[in-house]
Structures are given as structure tokens and as C-alpha cells.
Amino acid sequence: MLEITNLHVSVDGKEILRGIDLVVQAGEVHAVMGPNGSGKSTLAQVLAGRDSYTVSAGSVRYDGRDLFALSPEERAREGIFLAFQYPVEIPGVANIYLLKAALNAQRQHRGLPELDAVDFLALVRDQLKRVGMDEALLYRPVNQGFSGGEKKRNEILQMAVLQPKLAILDETDSGLDIDALKAVADGIEAMRRPDRAIILVTHYQRLLDYIVPNQVHVLAQGRIARSGGPELARELERRGYAWVEAAAAGTGAAA
Amino acid sequence: MNAVADRPLGDYARLQAALPGQGLPWLERWRAEALAAFAASGYPTLRDEDWKYTSVAAIENAVFDLLPPAGAAPAEVSAKLGAAIEALALPGACLMVFVDGRYAPALSRLDALPAGVTVASLAETLARAPERLQAWLGRRQFHASPLAGFAALNAAGFADGAYVHVDQGVTLAAPLQLLFVASAEKLATHSRNLIVAEAGSRLDLIEQHAARGAAGYLSNVVSDLAVGPGAAIAHYKLQEEGARAFHVAAVNAELQQGSRFASASFAFGAALARTDIAVALAAENAECTLDGLYLADGRQHIDHHTRIDHLVPRGTSREFYKGVLAGAGRAVFNGKVVIHEDAQHSDAAQSNRNLLLSPLAEVDTKPQLEIWADDVKCSHGATVGQLDPEQIFYLRSRGLAAAAAQTLLTWAFAAEMVERVPLAALRERLDRLLRARLPQSGETLEVWP
Numbered sequence: 001m002l003e004i005t006n007l008h009v010s011v012d013g014k015e016i017l018r019g020i021d022l023v024v025q026a027g028e029v030h031a032v033m034g035p036n037g038s039g040k041s042t043l044a045q046v047l048a049g050r051d052s053y054t055v056s057a058g059s060v061r062y063d064g065r066d067l068f069a070l071s072p073e074e075r076a077r078e079g080i081f082l083a084f085q086y087p088v089e090i091p092g093v094a095n096i097y098l099l100k101a102a103l104n105a106q107r108q109h110r111g112l113p114e115l116d117a118v119d120f121l122a123l124v125r126d127q128l129k130r131v132g133m134d135e136a137l138l139y140r141p142v143n144q145g146f147s148g149g150e151k152k153r154n155e156i157l158q159m160a161v162l163q164p165k166l167a168i169l170d171e172t173d174s175g176l177d178i179d180a181l182k183a184v185a186d187g188i189e190a191m192r193r194p195d196r197a198i199i200l201v202t203h204y205q206r207l208l209d210y211i212v213p214n215q216v217h218v219l220a221q222g223r224i225a226r227s228g229g230p231e232l233a234r235e236l237e238r239r240g241y242a243w244v245e246a247a248a249a250g251t252g253a254a255a
Numbered sequence: 256m257n258a259v260a261d262r263p264l265g266d267y268a269r270l271q272a273a274l275p276g277q278g279l280p281w282l283e284r285w286r287a288e289a290l291a292a293f294a295a296s297g298y299p300t301l302r303d304e305d306w307k308y309t310s311v312a313a314i315e316n317a318v319f320d321l322l323p324p325a326g327a328a329p330a331e332v333s334a335k336l337g338a339a340i341e342a343l344a345l346p347g348a349c350l351m352v353f354v355d356g357r358y359a360p361a362l363s364r365l366d367a368l369p370a371g372v373t374v375a376s377l378a379e380t381l382a383r384a385p386e387r388l389q390a391w392l393g394r395r396q397f398h399a400s401p402l403a404g405f406a407a408l409n410a411a412g413f414a415d416g417a418y419v420h421v422d423q424g425v426t427l428a429a430p431l432q433l434l435f436v437a438s439a440e441k442l443a444t445h446s447r448n449l450i451v452a453e454a455g456s457r458l459d460l461i462e463q464h465a466a467r468g469a470a471g472y473l474s475n476v477v478s479d480l481a482v483g484p485g486a487a488i489a490h491y492k493l494q495e496e497g498a499r500a501f502h503v504a505a506v507n508a509e510l511q512q513g514s515r516f517a518s519a520s521f522a523f524g525a526a527l528a529r530t531d532i533a534v535a536l537a538a539e540n541a542e543c544t545l546d547g548l549y550l551a552d553g554r555q556h557i558d559h560h561t562r563i564d565h566l567v568p569r570g571t572s573r574e575f576y577k578g579v580l581a582g583a584g585r586a587v588f589n590g591k592v593v594i595h596e597d598a599q600h601s602d603a604a605q606s607n608r609n610l611l612l613s614p615l616a617e618v619d620t621k622p623q624l625e626i627w628a629d630d631v632k633c634s635h636g637a638t639v640g641q642l643d644p645e646q647i648f649y650l651r652s653r654g655l656a657a658a659a660a661q662t663l664l665t666w667a668f669a670a671e672m673v674e675r676v677p678l679a680a681l682r683e684r685l686d687r688l689l690r691a692r693l694p695q696s697g698e699t700l701e702v703w704p
């Protein structure tokens with residue numbers, strides 16, 4: 001589904017990703033972990049099409065196509081969804097409007113008719129319940145005045161409504177209390193399907209107590225320093241990131 | 256007759272013969288005074304502090320007709336114009352229509368007015384009951400500055416307008432729409448509205464300026480409003496003049512004890528538009544809110560100058576203006592709040608926010624606080640910004656096209672001012688106009704919020 005080869009990304013002349021290789025198959029859940037500033041969000045944003053980053057080398061294929069040939073909105077309509085680490089507030093635009101506009105853009109792209117108001121509301125209400133979100137938040141401006149937890153749940157709600165093929169969740173677990181974490185984890189786990197891939201960007205092991213990934217990758221100094229199974233996450237929890245970083249620095253020096 | 260006044264009012268003798276109020280000595284005196292004042296002042300120039308950013312050379316150099324074309328009496332407007340006007344009428348409102356500056360009773364709807372309310376043509380009232388106007392027309396207290404420039408032209412040459420008088424304690428349940436429609440090309444009209452709300456009365460007024468059939472003309476309008484003790488007037492000004500039109504307007508309000516005045520100015524049209532709003536808090540515990548929204552696209556130039564005088568203690572004023580500037584559009588916002596020496600415990604807040612959508616667009620914003628009292632609460636601020644790339648990316652990452660994201664964010668910015676309007680029918684109309692006028696038009700968005 002997603003094939004990242006030797007991806008180099010810089011911002012303002014500073015190289016942040018320095019040769020990422022990653023293959024994610026349909027049906028898999030991959031965890032991308034790493035210390036703060038290691039480039040996790042950069043990777044997530046570049047995959048979603050953020051243009052303030054410069055891709056200086058490498059390629060990304062999504063469903064066999066060149067990802068970089070697609071605009072952010074085309075990627076979204078083709079089934080890529082990024083849950084933002086810091087969801088953006090949009091004053092004056094109702095949350096429910098964005099959900100509807102997003103879903104309709106996707107349906108139109110696929111040649112499907114718009115959902116009528118009744119079906120749409122039924123769908124949204126159903127997903128709201130699963131995410132444990134207050135219906136009143138639908139009618140408030142997007143993310144404005146939402147608590148940290150509400151913002152994260154709102155990202156999960158959008159994902160659940162849009163049913164993406166490739167979901168990239170950037171630290172959707174951070175800053176959540178245990179109830180919210182459980183709700184968000186359930187929301188993600190419910191998305192697991194043979195025809196869908198999920199990339200979980202996370203700083204901590206605790207989300208992985210609920211969602212067992214197929215593979216775990218550790219990002220350090222702009223490269224994937226280590227990959228392994230779920231046991232790698234537990235090892236990181238025990239030992240911290242320093243040893244991976246040290247190993248990565250060693251590799252860098254040797255290269 | 257002198258050379259300067261000759262230009263704007265042309266052959267004044269010929270014009271005068273067509274003006275209402277002939278034979279009223281007090282009015283003739285005032286008109287003569289105004290004409291002399293204009294002769295002395297001429298048009299404002301960039302050297303005038305209040306006109307620093309707005310040149311009216313284009314008005315000065317244009318040649319206007321002073322009277323509507325013969326045979327086009329408003330009573331006989333064409334069926335087409337009649338239908339266009341019907342479409343502009345606001346559902347549920349009482350309606351007074353002026354075509355090319357003259358009252359058109361056949362197109363107006365005033366039957367739902369309650370007892371104790373007079374709504375009439377100013378020209379007719381000058382003919383039938385001039386004594387009702389004498390104390391109010393040209394009343395000095397309405398005007399912060401001496402008679403000059405466009406205000407003087409208006410006084411000397413006004414042909415008609417609305418006279419509204421609401422008796423003590425009377426409430427108009429339905430809003431009153433004063434609809435000024437321009438249909439004659441090249442015409443200069445000077446319209447004047449006089450609104451008197453006696454103690455404890457309430458009135459919602461919509462002053463709308465639109466073009467149907469004409470694109471280039473001058474509309475010079477003055478509205479004076481007297482808000483009696485405990486009375487409340489809401490004044491919504493909706494400017495959607497023709498693409499080549501010049502619009503110059505003054506709104507003057509004098510507030511008595513415990514009264515409320517809510518002004519909202521929506522400026523969408525005209526090539527060159529200037530609106531002056533002056534509010535005098537003349538007695539204690541009076542309250543005013545001044546809202547505004549301007550959109551300038553293409554080569555439009557839209558100027559708002561507001562002035563709030565806190566003359567006595569315990570007055571409250573709130574001002575909130577927003578602007579969207581696109582293309583090579585240009586806007587001026589100058590908001591002056593003067594807290595006079597006696598006006599202790601005044602409470603004034605003012606804010607102006609602008610959204611620049613193009614590198615050629617420009618805004619000159621100047622909130623001004625002048626405080627002569629020492630125990631007051633005042634704040635002001637102005638911002639000029641652009642669309643937020645983070646917000647655009649967020650929307651695009653949800654599948655909205657880039658242009659749709661921009662339109663949506665621009666709409667959301669501007670719609671805040673529309674949402675503050677409490678009249679549902681007007682709010683709906685304003686929102687529709689806003690969507691149609693948004694830069695890059697509504698085509699970018701398939702479904703609106």
C-alpha cells in the first residue's frame with residue numbers, strides 16, 4: 001500500500017529526514033516511535049502533502065502511484081488520512097460542516113452521490129457514540145475551544161467518518177487521560193481491516209498496550225534506526241531511546 | 256452663484272426650482288448657507304486629514320446629470336425595474352422605495368405601520384407639514400464638524416429622503432427598509448433621511464443602496480438620527496451600489512439618556528465609497544455599538560470614518576469592523592473615539608481586523624483614542640493578516656480543494672459580522688450577498704455551511 005524509499009526531507013535548508021525506507025502492506029499496523037524532534041511529524045505531514053517541507057530525494061508510492069504527484073486534497077480523496085498531532089482550530093466553520101464537506105469531496109471523487117442529510121447525520125451520530133464525543137461539539141467551530149482530549153477524539157471521529165485506506169495518526173495518544181486513551185484506542189482498533197493500513201506515530205508504549213502493531217520502527221536522527229515486532233516497543237519502554245540513538249549515531253559515523 | 260459651486264450643483268437656479276421646500280424661509284436660508292459653505296470648502300482633498308487616503312478627484316472631474324431624465328417619474332418605473340425592486344424588498348419589512356433619489360409610493364409598502372409612527376417622504380413633509388422638520392433639519396448637534404464638502408452639497412441640493420417619526424413608547428415590530436435604487440446613469444442624487452425616535456420607542460432601520468440599470472453615478476446621502484431618552488434604534492446600512500458608482504454617506508446619531516444605538520455598515524459595492532458615522536453620547540448611560548464589514552475587490556476603494564463622542568459620564572461604546580481586501584482593492588478604516596473632559600466612567604472598546612487576500616490589496620487602518628477624562632475604560636486595536644496556511648492545509652488534508660478552503664476561510668472571517676445581525680431575514684440576505692461577493696466567487700464551494 002505504501003512504499004517509502006530513501007526519503008530525504010528538509011525544511012529551511014535543514015535536513016530532517018535523511019533516508020527513510022518503509023514498506024506498509026494493507027491490513028498492517030505499523031508503529032513509528034522515536035524521541036522528540038526525531039522527525040516523526042515531519043514524515044506524517046510530508047505523506048499528507050504539507051508543502052512547507054522540501055523533498056530533496058527519494059520516492060513514495062501509494063497504491064502503486066507516485067504520491068508526490070498528488071495534491072493534499074487528492075491524497076485525502078484517494079484515502080489518506082492524517083490525524084494531526086496538533087489539530088487546527090477553524091473559527092467560524094462548524095465541525096459538522098467540515099465532516100460533510102470532507103465526506104462529500106471524497107464521495108464525489110469516487111463517483112458516488114452526496115449522502116442526504118438524514119443518512120449523513122445517522123452516520124455521524126453512530127461514530128460519535130463510538131468515540132464517546134458530545135454531540136454539541138458537532139455544532140461548534142472546528143476544534144475551537146476544544147480540550148486537548150476533545151481535539152484528539154475529533155480527529156478520530158473524522159477518520160471514522162471518512163474510512164481511509166491509509167490512516168496516519170500522529171501522537172493521537174499524547175496528552176490523554178486513561179479514559180480518553182481507551183476511547184481513542186478503541187476507535188483505532190475498530191478501524192483495523194484487511195484492506196486498510198495504519199501508521200501509529202507515538203512517543204510512548206502505552207497506546208500499544210491496546211493496539212498490537214505488526215511492526216515497530218524507531219526513528220532517530222532522521223532515519224529508521226531500528227525495526228522489530230511489538231517486543232521492540234516494550235524494550236524501548238524499559239530502556240528509553242538513548243541506546244537506539246547512540247547506535248544510529250554510530251551507524252551514521254561509520255557510513 | 257459662484258464658480259466652485261457651479262460644478263457639483265450645476266445650474267443651481269434650474270436645480271433649485273425642482274427642490275422641495277420652496278418658499279420656506281428657514282430652509283432657503285439653510286440651503287444658501289450650505290451652498291456658500293461648499294463654495295468656501297470645495298471638495299475635500301488629500302491635504303484634509305480626514306481624506307488623506309481617499310481621493311475624490313474622480314467625483315470632482317465627472318460630469319453628472321442633476322435631475323432624473325424627464326418622463327422617468329418614479330411612479331412610472333418600468334415593469335422590469337419594479338420586479339428588480341420587488342426582489343430587493345426584505346420579507347416582513349415595511350418598505351420605502353426611492354428611485355433615483357425620489358420617493359416611489361407605488362413601490363412602497365407602509366400599510367403595516369402601527370399608530371404613532373410617521374413614515375413619509377421628506378419632500379412631501381416639507382410641502383405638507385414643514386413645522387415638523389424645522390427643529391431637526393440641519394440641527395447642529397448631529398454634526399461633529401462644521402458644514403462643508405459633501406455634507407454641504409447634500410444640504411444645498413437634497414431632493415428627497417425618508418422622514419420617520421416614532422412617538423413616545425411606540426415599538427415598530429417589523430423593520431423599516433429604506434431602499435434607494437439607482438436606475439439612471441450619470442445622475443447625481445443628494446438624499447436625506449431624518450429619523451426621530453421619541454422617548455422609549457424602538458425602531459429597526461435598514462438603509463439600503465443598490466443599482467438596477469445604472470452602474471456609474473453619484474449617491475450622496477445623509478441620515479440624521481435622534482435617539483430619545485430610553486429609545487433604541489438599530490441602523491443597518493447596506494451598500495451595494497453599481498460597479499462604477501460613487502457613494503458618499505454620512506450617518507449622524509445623537510443619543511439621549513439611557514438610549515441605545517446599534518449601527519452596522521455593510522459595504523460591498525461601488526467603485527469609490529466613503530461612509531462617515533458620527534455618534535454623540537449626549538446624555539448619561541447611553542450605549543452604542545458600531546459594527547462594520549467591508550469587501551473591496553478589483554479596484555474598489557472603500558473608506559469608513561467613524562467618530563464616537565463621549566460627551567457625558569457613563570457612556571458605553573463598542574466598535575467592531577472587519578474588512579476583506581482582494582485584487583487591487585483598497586480600504587480605509589479610521590475610528591476615532593473621543594472621551595471628553597466631563598465623560599468620566601466612559602467605557603469604550605474598538606477593534607478593526609483586516610484580511611488581505613492579494614499582494615496588491617491595501618488597507619490603511621487607524622483606530623484613534625482621544626481621552627480627556629481620567630477615570631475611563633478604553634481599549635483599541637487593529638490587525639491586518641492573511642489566510643492561515645495551517646488552516647488551509649488542514650482543510651485540504653480533509654479533501655477540500657485549495658480554492659474551496661480559501662473561500663471557506665474568507666467567508667468564515669467575514670460571516671462573523673453577518674451573524675451578529677439579530678434580524679433573521681436581513682442576516683440571510685446579507686449572507687447571500689456576501690457569498691456572491693466573495694473574491695473568486697462562490698463557484699469554488701459546492702456546499703456552503
Ligand SMILES: Nc1ncnc2c1ncn2[C@@H]1O[C@H](COP(=O)(O)OP(=O)(O)O)[C@@H](O)[C@H]1O
Nearest residue numbers: 011012016034035036037038039040041042043
Ligand atoms: N516548520 C519547521 N521549521 C523548522 N524546523 C522544523 C519545522 N518542523 C520541524 N522542524 C524541526 O524538525 C525536527 C523534527 O521535528 P518533528 O518532525 O516535529 O519531530 P517529532 O514529531 O518527532 O517530535 C525538529 O528538530 C524540529 O525542530
Ligand SMILES: [Mg+2]
Nearest residue numbers: 040041085171
Ligand atoms: Mg511530532
